[in-house]
Amino acid sequence: MRSAVRRLTLALMIVASLLTLFLMVMIAGDVLLRYATGSGFRGSTEVAEVILPAVAYLAMAYTQRRGEHVASSVVLDRLPTRPARMLHSAGMVVVTAFLAVLLLVTTESAIDSANIRESRYGLLGLAVWPTRILLAIGLLALLLENLADTWECVRSSNKKGSGVQVVPGAPETQGGS
Amino acid sequence: GSDGGVANQDQITFKYATYQPENSTDAKVAKWWFERVDELTPNHELDVKMFYSGSLLPPDDTLNGVASRRADAALFATSYHPKELPLSQIATVPFLSTSAEASARVHAEMYENNEAFREEFKRNGLVPLVWAVVPNNTLGFVDPVDSVDDLDGKKIRAVGISAQALEAKGAEVVALPATDLYESLEQGVIEGFSTLIFTNAVLGFNVAEVAPNLVDSGLGQYVLATQVVMNADLYEGLPDEVKGAMGQAAEEALDFSLKETQAEGELACDRLQELGGSVTTFPEDEVSAWKDGLFEGLLDQWSESASESPDLTEDAIEEFESEYLEAMSERSGEAAPDILTECANRG
Amino acid sequence: MRAIQQQEGLGSTGCPWGSRDARRILKMSLALIVVTVFMLFFLLLMSAVPVAFCLGVSGGIGIWLLDGQEVMSASLASIPLTSSARYGLVVLPMFILMGVLLAETGIARDLYRTAERSVGRLPGGLAGATVFACTIFGGVSGSSTADAATIGRISIEEMRRNGYRPEYAAAVVAAAGTIAVLIPPSIILIMYGVITGESVGALLLAGLVPGCMMGLAFFAYAVTVGLRGRDRALSVHTSQLPASERHAGNGATRSRNRGDGEKNSLTNYLSLLYALVLFGVVLGGIYLGVFTSTEASAVGAATALALGVIAIRSPTRSLEMLRTAVPHAVSTVGMIFAILLGGTIFTYFLISAGVPASFTTWILEMELPSELVVIMLLATLIPLGMFLDGLSMMLVTVPLSYPVVTALGYDGVWFGVLVCVLIEVGLLTPPVGLNVFVISGLPGAPRAEQIFVQVLPFVLIQLLLVALFMLFPDLVTWLPSRAQST
Ligand code: NA
């Protein structure tokens, strides 16, 4: 289960990485082209607006896995181990429920959007619904990662042992690839 | 729930969202309309919360926002939702109308008389109550532009179907958000803009400061907008007295709106002269040559994309189109001149 | 008709627009709802779950209490897309990518060495070098907390090795990390532009002079400390130690790509050249109007990539570098957009409840001297630094303070820079500034309490500078105004 989630998260991260590089090449290329020939790509701003949300939401599960969503453990660090773990578990459960609701409503709107082939105002009239679907997929992976973390957290809060494992905003602590 | 926003027997509350700032003509008209409705309803008290500058809903989220009652009513530009409101997109076809007054009156009439047009709003859970007065598409350039042929090779910001009219004359079109215009014009990323109304170009976004050479191009209106669009369930649940007052106030609001627009237009014209700018009108023969090669094709393009909608039959589209064109040509003769044209005439 | 503005709000208990289900059932007043939402937010924050989701959950529940389940669902369905599908936000992934590429190619490290070589002979020079390196490279991840951790990993060890007291070394890193938030590109300043609608280009230029002043002030302090006594600072000059001993074994990923032994001063000076090229391309491009600030970010990232490939001089290693750097950047992008999502949900609740409008009216009606209002608004940021990172602090406070300050006639760009400085002050001040805590959590770092003592002088310098920027606003606004008139 956990390994399937990891594979999904990594796959989405790779898509997000490629899209990020594409954004860079497209916008920088637009500037260059405009400089060289006097005219850039048609509608590059619209393309960027469709790709950017996909990058952001496909990345979130990976951020969760690397432990890079900023959290503050200042209070938790001062509590005794057992209440600290219970408080953290409770927080995790609430967050998981929130992500589930978020996934549900964004999936619904992605389906509605795909049904009417929703497009955006602009030059190219680009389709918006693929972005909405990618966004929901990103949230799904985030929910699954969070579910796995919550499960581990709740399980460990019933056991005796060392302190709570929370890493506030410190990068590279849980390893990248 | 569709409890109609009625909290007490006589108090009705509304959240109104606009993406325009508080001092805009749009916001003033909406405020005036709500106040007028309140005056006309002695048995009811209206309590209105105004949310300006897109603080409650961004312009492209207005349809969903009002349908789900995140706002009860809002300023609404239909061009953000081409798939949901296919018929309304006819107003984005250039050269169709060059009178803001005619357009607003035609839209109100069409909503009364054409079922498919009415259905288009109903399907999305919306009731348009006050039709917006949208002045002509204002073009503006860093360097002077005097004829249609001067558009050749110019880098111009444009969105929507009218962009194709510019491209047909060799312009290089860039789709930028209006908020990026100033910086982009100043830095030469673009040499001109379009798809703005005169007052916004000069007063709102201040872009005439960097591109003072404005042009009354003959492209005309570019959007169908409503000053007040309301959640349909909410509207249906309102007392008859209030609904009646809303209809009457809407008619009066159109006149108020026209007067306000004229006044704002004069202010904008003063300001433009202060900036050393001016408005050029493209020669009539050039414009009609430009239109002749394009208009029918763009209109076909509109009806083709409307026919992709599962909710519309070919007949309904054709009927709407012919009624719309007929009404527009009838109304255009008697309408007040556009604020941009007025400013060009001033000298 | 009653007040057509959204002015009464907080005080009213009659729920004038609470016709929706949840409010009617729970019979909660608007004020009670707002208080509940804030309490919920801080409770979740204490449980150490990500701030982004604390904001999202409490904001979402707030919308539910205010307007019912349907409105909440509709808001949650649309906000993820509307909060992220904006062209102006492209600057975030692009500048982040630029920063990460610089770090991963080792240019940042080489520059640190160069700084160290150039000023290391001065008393307190290594601390000065840290200030210098942090100034240029931090601030692109959006979380100065994360920056402090990243830079801290390299430089604390470096300073310890050279005879600095660890708590002083940690304090230098914590403080120096805050300069980076003013020197462009700064994600926090960019986010201020996103929230308020102020020009991002103007904000980036506005941060430059104040950032340099703070850098110089910190540098001067570091040298003074070095001069004053060896008990606090340097006891051995860097140049007296062999290079291998100075730079070995600090475990950072940056060292992976390049062998440490082969360094020579030429490559180090080359890296300074690279950094200057990049800086020149990005800021020069914005200042001279070659491209917009949005485009500058992508050009910057592409330039950083090109420089990285030149610096590495090996295609396979370049590819390896990309494979590390891009996911790192993507992860940070996920972090920032999650905060943006949560922040937008929370802000939507606040606006929907009329809180910013009530707050503005309430403040303006007190008719306090306007300087005092600005000082008060800025001062509230200091205690917030106990709980929140910089970005979240901005998302929670700016929607409330910006309308007040601009209504008083102040320049929005100027206020943005002051907010940035105060946010950073909040992250440094005892009893619980977040940056200090993160650094104290690094391997080998001293306890937070010890760092706080050493960080205080830096905080005092920052506060003095804030006073200076308030007295002479031109220090902030001069550069962006120059760029606009060219
Ligand atoms: Na009344």
Ligand code: NA
């Ligand atoms: Na920076």
